[in-house]
Amino acid sequence: MSNGYNESLGNVHGSVSTENKTGWKKILAFIGPAYLVSVGYMDPGNWATDIAGGSAFGYKLIWVLFASNLIALLLQSLSARLGIVRGLDLAQASKITYPRFINFCLYLLAQIAIIACDLAEIIGMAIGLNLLFGLPLIWGVSLTITDTLLMLFLMNKGMRKLEGFIVSMIFIVGLSFLVEMFIVTPDVKEVALGFIPQNLSGNALYIAIGIIGATVMPHNLYLHSSLVQTRKINRTEEGLRSAIRFNLFDTVIALNLAFFVNAAILILAASAFFKNGYFHIAEIQDAYKLLEHIFGRTAPVLFAIALIAAGQSSTITGTLAGQIIMEGHINLRIEPWLRRLLTRVLAIVPAVFTIIYSGQDGLGNLLILSQVVLSLQLGFAVIPLIHFTSDRKKMGNFAISAKVKIFAWAAALLIVGLNVKLVYEQIKTWAAASPETAFWMYTLVIPMVIGIALLLLYVLLRPLLFKHADAPAYIPHGIAAEIDNLETVHYHTIGVSIDFSKNDTNAIRHAIMQGGKSATYILMHVVETAGARYYGDQAMDHETQSDVDNLGQYVAALHKLGYKANARIGYGTAASAITDIVNTQRVDFIVMGSHGHKALKDLIFGTTVNKVRHMVNIPVLVVKASK
Template sequence: MSKSHTESGNSLGNVHGSVNPENLTGWRKLMAFLGPAYLVSVGYMDPGNWATDLAGGSAFGYKLIWVLFASNLIALLLQSLAARLGIVRGLDLAQASKNAYPRFVNFWLYILAQIAIIACDLAEIIGMAIGLKLLFHLPLIWGVSLTITDTVLMLYLMNKGMRKLEGFIISMIFIIGISFLVEMFIVGPEVVDIAKGFIPNNLFKNDKVSQQMLYIAIGIIGATVMPHNLYLHSSLVQTRKISRTKEGFKSAIRFNLFDTVIALNLAFFVNAAILILAATAFFKNGYFEVAEIQDAYKLLEHIFGKIAPVLFAVALIASGQSSTITGTLAGQIIMEGHINLRIEPWLRRLLTRVLAIVPAVFTILYLGEDALGSLIILSQVVLSLQLGFAVIPLIHFTSDKKRMGDFVISLKVKILAWASAILIVGLNAKLVYDQVGDWLAESKSADIYIYIFVVPIVIGIALLLLYVFLRPLLYKHNDQPAFVPHGIAAALDNLEPVQYNHIAVTIDFSKNDQDCIRHALMQGGKKARYSLIHVVETAGARYYGKQVMDNETQSDVNNLDKYVDALTKLNYTAEARIGYGGPAAAIAEIVNTEGIDFIVMGSHGHKALKDLIFGTTVDSVRHKVNVPVLVVKPAAK
């Protein structure tokens, strides 16, 4: 395997399989690059978007179309910056943040990003529960509770072939999008009024209507420009294998821009159709408070017949499920990048789902099913409130001439990006200020609690946002070396070999490596071949397998090569072998395909609870191979 002298490693392999875009031309090359933005765009058509579009259209007619349009333009800009970061630096947004900010700040950035993912998951839960109710007439409390089982189903289907699952889900969303577009034309909206809706309205008046409009507008922004999608996109673009040259970067950025523009504009047209439909069917007929997803299927039944509600419900479940998949992947990227914590995907998924189910169940039990629509909109507002903590670092990183080189963003793009960030932060600040003021005015007895609990939290978040903005300016180029998850390869010397044949040694770049290699050499001596195996467990490796060559993979390849070089200098025959995804399966595959007849593995020394959280490798490998396994326990401290 080749080494790289760049900060980042090669991008991830082609998402469609083993096709290398660099060997293609014209339309075939464009088609090879299409994919990441479509997966990201799924989050732009989830139940949260449908709820905010219905609420905005029914309450204010066409007046918020400009907010939807502006949100889409901001999303196009920011997603293209996320793609540029991933392509040029080979780092996702969370990894770049880990390098640029102190550990304490990264911890809180992770907490806020995780809250955003939970808020997004909350919308998916409610959307799927409504879909189940429409299909099977299940009470919403049952539907919400049943969504916890999709953790097992999702992981099972992803292991069987995530691409086929994604294709089905996106197809269903496409069908419902076409249904909304067709119905929009059947209802016959006023074209002139729609055009007027693209003219910005004043959201900053102090009257109650403007405050309500601002609240829904921020919900639309949060539903459209999702913070976790920025993390996800910066990672997914690495699924394309490119030459790490100036021309290779330029080509990848251009084709990924096409991908982003096409996918996000399709999402915009679907969302615009839903808002226009709500404005025409509800607002014009005097139904100003219709903000529930359940009401939309009645429109479909009225226009298309009884098959329409079924189609709507299936698509609603599908969109929620697809967004759950992208949320799971984004959650792994955020956890690994910000705090370097890697746990089993099923447990990470389960924790997120449980934390999202609790507020949904509480709302149904104490406020009733009718309050779920408001809860969805609230979840999208929470997403918007977190945007600044993702957007500001992203702009800093892509504006860094030293790190981005010739691919640093231009002054014009930088101005547009900062203007978008100011707009997002300004709208959020206005919303928070108005909301706290309303709480203080409505309940004088609760003033003390607001000042003790709410105000300090708001101040703390504002200070954190200010720090995130200022640190890259005050400490320019002071970030840490590129993210190296497993440490640096240790020097190898004074090794006493003993003879064996073809031996595999599992490597985890810890202090145990030297003991493992020593035990292997004792078995085989200088006559044996030694395959040093390391498994990359990143989110990209887990889902895209052998095509992965992202920053962590390249770092691991370089570290593994150091071990190989050290053994070669000592006259041993050694080679590096990289596996991808689940450690046990990857190790077993290498052992079984290369005819290895002895394995030396280091024991992680986990207790039962840690085995549950992080997974166990040694026992799984022993059951997957038919050769002896020598387990080397960590040296006593």
């Protein structure tokens, strides 16, 4: 099934084979996407709400966690169904349903939510490093920027390696809390009673809303609809049905593990704090210190290790979600490391300012704020998802049933309603803080919230009002041009980049294949020494002289073989110097060797080939280095 759209997460799309496998091998081939999604359900934002609920109300809010998990299971299964059946992620489906301006607004809100989520990961990582090694929070926050390199490394290793890293982080978190359960010895009977729903009011209702808001995160819905497409499946009806079934199995296991971790945090807080009379332990740092005070060193160390693992794994999946929403909503594709760096910097700035001006205590409030921002965006992911998976015209036999649709809309109404209440309560609290704060609430925040509410109403109503207006699919690269007459192209001046490596012979050979003996070959080499950068063609240091002599030997060898060749030396930055030679020598075709750099080397040394491609208006042939 082709939809004429860019593949979601194109570099790993369909990279994991599931065909010709049976039994456990078939199940294992599908396992992975839901585990990457599940880390968002146990990030530091969840920790904050779980600790607050357990310390203040004991085991009474476990049923809220369980209900949140059931809602998450439903929505994530819908997300996986969308990706499998239509071959579109949630952002791509929105792109072909809503107008461009609405998509831009949806992109902005989703990106803000990812930054807010990243903010929670930064705070969690910084607190974890502070608790474990005594590292000052400001340094812990600053160090989190280095995970850009880890993200780049794992993405280059492939989808299975990335999933393996995430699963190992989840294992560390789960094992840490399993050991802690034995240390704190919870009351099993009281835990079981906690699964019985109870009437909520006052602060219990507020924390319950926070738990639900922190549990069902919008970027997870974008993420899951894309990650299921990394599996190569048979596009027949039976193949799609099989993929949906196996992914549901994957989702149930992964999200129940996430529920176990969240329940373990709440039970830990209830057993360690509530039972010992500490009813107001809402800060992660306080929980750590009190664990040490009551149970010794082992429990808090495990607590800190789990916090770091949860933060690290969550930040990687947040980066993938950022790529999905950027490419899907506004068709903008940039390097993953650059997007990761931008998101991380935008999240680090408020964390640094909070530490400087409010100290350690301010981080807890900032963590709550990040969850409020997330809650604002949730409806913009949930409502379109239900619309898309309900559309029988596009989903065919895989559209959700009336019963599932009722449950889905009830879940959406509950989530949006509770999150609206959370935002309302938060704004009310801020407005009452001081006259100055109230002024900004009424002039800036409230109008913004009203605008967002109107946008949500539009997102809800448009698919209903224009149900049968089947808009043409968006094709980012246009329609293929008609091919009727292909004439042979003769190149007169061919440029060959030379770097005096074993790749040179291969590059020259491919150049000669293009032009034969009728073309003129310009052998180009760029001197990148410090002297060359500053003095240009005035530089004649040892390296420059050596390069000139070597290039002359290549030219002489080509002349001897009957080819026309000239040498040209460039100075300074490779891409700019090559472009200058191409323009001055009127080169109409370039052959360049690829160094085969990967990951870190590309980051350090740069990618000259890509830069030259974008700086010239002639064909560029890239020749990979021979082994």
